[in-house]
Amino acid sequence: MSLRSRSHVALLLPALALVFATACGGAAATPSPAPTRSPAPTRTPHTATVPASLVGTTWQADIQRTGASAGVWTIAFTSHDLLATNPSPDAVSFPVGIANVTADQIDFITPQDCQAGDPQPDATYTYAIVNNQLTFTLLQDKCRDRREMLTAMPWDQQP
Numbered sequence: 001m002s003l004r005s006r007s008h009v010a011l012l013l014p015a016l017a018l019v020f021a022t023a024c025g026g027a028a029a030t031p032s033p034a035p036t037r038s039p040a041p042t043r044t045p046h047t048a049t050v051p052a053s054l055v056g057t058t059w060q061a062d063i064q065r066t067g068a069s070a071g072v073w074t075i076a077f078t079s080h081d082l083l084a085t086n087p088s089p090d091a092v093s094f095p096v097g098i099a100n101v102t103a104d105q106i107d108f109i110t111p112q113d114c115q116a117g118d119p120q121p122d123a124t125y126t127y128a129i130v131n132n133q134l135t136f137t138l139l140q141d142k143c144r145d146r147r148e149m150l151t152a153m154p155w156d157q158q159p
Contacts (some may be wrong), residue, residue, distance in 0.1 A: 058153035066148035132157040
């Protein structure tokens with residue numbers, strides 16, 4: 001087939017496709033703009049209600065020898081989340097992502113960067129407060145950073 005014949009075929013194929021689509025009851029294809037890349041959705045909890053007995057309480061733990069930053073970490077419950085602050089001098093509190101809290105169990109929503117492709121990435125821990133210490137016990141969590149931060153040692157209640 002000559003180059004000229006190939007160019008005619010190349011022009012004819014899209015026209016035939018349009019004729020067949022229209023003749024078979026399909027709508028003519030209209031070009032759509034190229035898809036824009038939007039950021040990955042972030043899952044933030046807005047429905048979690050933290051028990052009043054936990055709200056406003058601050059806890060600290062000196063976390064060493066884990067993947068988390070070494071030093072004194074602080075966590076504090078708000079009415080809808082758990083805020084964590086790492087030991088860095090210029091650290092800013094960040095939400096850990098509570099999905100649900102009961103009297104002895106806490107579920108977390110896992111951030112995109114910690115999911116590792118897991119279709120069910122959320123985490124569950126039990127927790128207990130004994131002698132002014134908060135202890136998290138892992139039930140399931142594939143996010144290593146959170147797992148190591150929460151379970152490295154008991155958290156001491158701050159005045």
